Amino acid sequence: MKLVIQSRSGREVVPGGVQVDDGATVRDLMQAFHKLRPKYYPSRQRFSLAPKAGEKRGVALVPGKKLSDFDLRDGSVLTFKDLGPQIGYQTVFFWEYFGPLLVYAAFYLFPEVFYPSFKSIPTKSPVQTLALAYWSFHYAKRVAETYLVHRFSHGTMPLFNLFKNCSYYWGFAAYVSYFVNHPLYTAPSVQRAQIALGLAVVCQLSNFWCHRILANLRPPGSTEYKIPRGFLFNYITCANYTMETWGWILFGVATQTLSAFLFILAGFTQMSLWALAKHRRLRKLFDGKDGRPKYPRRWVIFPPFI
Incomplete structure (x- = not known):
C-alpha cells in the first residue's frame, strides 16, 4: 500500500508517497521513509494520524505496532514531524x-x-x-x-x-x-x-x-x-x-x-x-472502566504534603 506523507502545514514531504507492504510495521515505514529521505533517520521521525474533529493533533504511531493497528489503508494520510538530531x-x-x-x-x-x-x-x-x-x-x-x-x-x-x-x-x-x-x-x-x-x-x-x-x-x-x-x-x-x-x-x-x-x-x-x-x-x-483496574489512592511524591 502507498501512504501519503505530509508536513504539519499540509505540504507533501515525499512526492508520490511511501510504498510499504500491507502487513508492514511502523518501523518498516520509518526505514522506507529513511531510504527516500536519508537525512531523517528513524529515531528523528514521528508519524501521526490526521487529527479528528475537535483535536489539535492526531494519534502518534508507535514503532512497535503494525500499521494495520491504526487502520491505515492504501492512500491514508500521515503527518510527519522531524524531531531533530537525536x-x-x-x-x-x-x-x-x-x-x-x-x-x-x-x-x-x-x-x-x-x-x-x-x-x-x-x-x-x-x-x-x-x-x-x-x-x-x-x-x-x-x-x-x-x-x-x-x-x-x-x-x-x-x-x-x-x-x-x-x-x-x-x-x-x-x-x-x-x-x-x-x-x-x-x-x-x-x-x-x-x-x-x-x-x-x-x-x-x-x-x-x-x-x-x-x-x-x-x-x-x-x-x-x-x-x-x-x-x-x-x-x-x-x-x-x-x-x-x-x-x-x-x-x-x-x-x-x-x-x-x-x-x-x-x-x-x-x-x-x-x-x-x-x-x-x-x-x-487506570480509571476502573471497561475492565481496566482502578489506580489506588496514593501520595504523589512527598507525604504528607504532596
Missing part, C-alpha cells in the same frame, strides 16, 4: 552523571586551583570527606543504574538535552562543592554528619530498589503502562523521587550549606512536576 538516552545519562563525579571531586582534591587567593589551605574536615564519599557514591550508583538497571521506552532524545542536562548537573556540582570544600567552611558536628549521611545512604539504596521495581514493570522497548506495586510504591506513586529527595535533604543537613539546599529545591521542583504528570497519567489510564 542522541541515545544512555549516552546522555552517562555524561550528566559522570560529570558531577569529577567536578565535585576536583574542588576537594585541588583547592589551590579553585581558591587561589588563599596562601594556605586548611586540612579537610571529616565532614567534607564524608560529603565527598556520599556524593561520589550517589553518582557512581547513577552511572551503574544507567547501564544495569534502567530500561528506556525510547532509545533517543533530542541532542540539545545533552547540553541542557549536563549544564544543570555539572553546574550544581560545582556550586555545591565550591562552598562545601571552601577553606572558610565551618563544618557541623561529625556525629550529625555521620547520622545524616548514613540515613541518606539508606535512602539511596531504597531509591535503587525502586528503580529495580520500575525496570521490571515492562519488557525492553515496551511502552505499555502498568501500575507500580510493592515496597514504597504501595503508598507513593513516585517513590523513587521520594527517596532521592530525602537523600539530598539529609546531605544538606549533614553539610549545613545553603548551596546544598538550593540544589535540593531545584531538583525537588522538577521531580514534583514529573511526578504530578505521571500521577495524572496513571489515574487517567
